[in-house]
Amino acid sequence: MYPVSAAYKLAITDPTFEYIVTGTIGNQAFDESSIVNGTFRISNQCTDSSDFNLGSVYTATLEATFRGIAIPRQEWIGKTINFGVSLKLRNGTYENIPFQPFVIREAKHSAEGVSVVAYDYMIKLDKKFKKGHFQFEGGWWGFVDEIENDTGIVVGMTDEEIEALPNGDEAVELVGSNGKLKDFATDIETYRDLVSWMAQTLGSFATINRSGELIFVPFKDENSNVDTISEEHRIAGAVFDDFVTNYNGIYVTNTATGDETYYGYDIPTLEAELTAAQATRTSLLNQLDQLEAQWQAHEITEEQYKAQKKLLKKQISNIEKRIKWLQKALSTATSEEGNYLDIGENPFVQENSTPATVQTLRVGILNALNNISYTPFTCETVFGIHYDLGDIIRFEGGHAGEDGASCCLMAFNWTLNGTYQMQGFGSDPGVPMIKTKTQKSTKAANQNAVTAMNNSGGDAGMQYSVRISENMQMVDYTVVS
Amino acid sequence: MLATYPIKINSTAIPFPTGWSVAPKRLANNYETEAGTRQVVVLRNARTTFSGSWTVSSRWLKKFLEFRALESFTLSVYDVTTSAYADHTVSITDDSFSYELIEGSKRVKNTEGLYRVSFDMEDF
Numbered sequence: 001m002y003p004v005s006a007a008y009k010l011a012i013t014d015p016t017f018e019y020i021v022t023g024t025i026g027n028q029a030f031d032e033s034s035i036v037n038g039t040f041r042i043s044n045q046c047t048d049s050s051d052f053n054l055g056s057v058y059t060a061t062l063e064a065t066f067r068g069i070a071i072p073r074q075e076w077i078g079k080t081i082n083f084g085v086s087l088k089l090r091n092g093t094y095e096n097i098p099f100q101p102f103v104i105r106e107a108k109h110s111a112e113g114v115s116v117v118a119y120d121y122m123i124k125l126d127k128k129f130k131k132g133h134f135q136f137e138g139g140w141w142g143f144v145d146e147i148e149n150d151t152g153i154v155v156g157m158t159d160e161e162i163e164a165l166p167n168g169d170e171a172v173e174l175v176g177s178n179g180k181l182k183d184f185a186t187d188i189e190t191y192r193d194l195v196s197w198m199a200q201t202l203g204s205f206a207t208i209n210r211s212g213e214l215i216f217v218p219f220k221d222e223n224s225n226v227d228t229i230s231e232e233h234r235i236a237g238a239v240f241d242d243f244v245t246n247y248n249g250i251y252v253t254n255t256a257t258g259d260e261t262y263y264g265y266d267i268p269t270l271e272a273e274l275t276a277a278q279a280t281r282t283s284l285l286n287q288l289d290q291l292e293a294q295w296q297a298h299e300i301t302e303e304q305y306k307a308q309k310k311l312l313k314k315q316i317s318n319i320e321k322r323i324k325w326l327q328k329a330l331s332t333a334t335s336e337e338g339n340y341l342d343i344g345e346n347p348f349v350q351e352n353s354t355p356a357t358v359q360t361l362r363v364g365i366l367n368a369l370n371n372i373s374y375t376p377f378t379c380e381t382v383f384g385i386h387y388d389l390g391d392i393i394r395f396e397g398g399h400a401g402e403d404g405a406s407c408c409l410m411a412f413n414w415t416l417n418g419t420y421q422m423q424g425f426g427s428d429p430g431v432p433m434i435k436t437k438t439q440k441s442t443k444a445a446n447q448n449a450v451t452a453m454n455n456s457g458g459d460a461g462m463q464y465s466v467r468i469s470e471n472m473q474m475v476d477y478t479v480v481s
Numbered sequence: 482m483l484a485t486y487p488i489k490i491n492s493t494a495i496p497f498p499t500g501w502s503v504a505p506k507r508l509a510n511n512y513e514t515e516a517g518t519r520q521v522v523v524l525r526n527a528r529t530t531f532s533g534s535w536t537v538s539s540r541w542l543k544k545f546l547e548f549r550a551l552e553s554f555t556l557s558v559y560d561v562t563t564s565a566y567a568d569h570t571v572s573i574t575d576d577s578f579s580y581e582l583i584e585g586s587k588r589v590k591n592t593e594g595l596y597r598v599s600f601d602m603e604d605f
Contacts, residue, residue: 015518015520015521016520016522016523017520017522017523018522018526019522231514231515231516232515232518233514233520234514234515235512235515235520236512236514238515382512382520397515398515398516417510418522
């Protein structure tokens, strides 16, 4: 969510809204009086419209009809539209919400005015991928540098921000020791393909932020909502599904052999880790009690007390987050319901480095999916331009039910002086997303194999990856962690 | 107030009207919420329609007909909220312009007849 003031948050609870637009097309200024009513529309999304997926790279679209802008014919296409939209606050002033720059790709002259279609800088990625040219060492930052050099796009993330993403601190490479692109990466046609595989491996989607920079955004925990919208702020017609989408497995296609590997959570590992985390929390809480006692007895200075307390509180908060995560993973893993995500032939998780890295990356993607626990929805409001894709929004009351629904903003379609339509997608975990009978059997066989290994006492406390033959028999399994 | 601030069209003071009405209209999109309340996106707080009628000589009728032919002109009227002139870019709305000769006025000196003129003007 774009950071807005308290006055803005108050203004969106009012029944009336007044927006103004200020911006430029090339070097020509425009405002709402240059826009034909009802034609100024922006849309964008971060997953497919049919179902949730990881690694989407969508381009935002701006459509509008302008009148009275002094740009000669045949000079519209290629011009950049820079603008912000401001909402009137209670005190009569306006608060500006910026948007990323859009580049005009189509312009049509008609009786109404000049109708344009413009796209954000994501279109810079629609460029043929220079194969064999990616020469660098180490992690993701190398890819980011090359993409910036080759396409002119700017990546709006620091090294630390990339490292904080799922799999963000892992080493990856697509170029072999002979300096040539590895075979499995030869399917990458454009930079958009490359960014999509990167985003998927980073458990994220790629989008353009309000400064016009490429960013990778991970899917957030359903409790990290940025806002709550109640029924009196939703336009009649909202629809919420009766299920919560979650994932307890992924499939990866191994390019070399063409077979698929299933990854699921291993319950004993999760249980062991949860017990350990809970023990750590108890120990940290005891340490905090001791510290308090020392402080009361004047055995330590105030500075020491404050510094140690701060450190302990941070450790406790981290371990509590981990406990929540583990509890959730465990509940997903033990539930009979759950979707799997087919991540296909992602070149980053093939035999690109040591096999251990490949396994770590694959499990990293599975772990990133643990955050997903969203109710699919469609809802319209008269405000919303301050929200960003991937934001978690809680809906309460009315059709969202008494307990409310946690939803992830996966697509929006906003019309100036009209409505902000929000959507979130996903499938019912009770009805597995089966495309073919073979896949269904594969999933069942995989699950059976994992269960069989667990029951036979296998390597309890480990995560497995299982290979399945064409006739649905377990070929072998590898210990992941 | 009309005496101190006569209505002006393109900075020219026009004769006092015999009838004058101003109708500001709010332009808004209305939506009903799930809770049954109303939410409104206001496009413009006041798009104003001015309606007037005048009894004028043929010389002024000619001027009014000239204004009618203009695509737009500036109408300056007294604004009670600011106690000063407020400028509006307006045009005479289609089909609102009419004039009629006042019976027996042809003998009024230096007028070439008196006319009753009425028309509406609307903000852009």
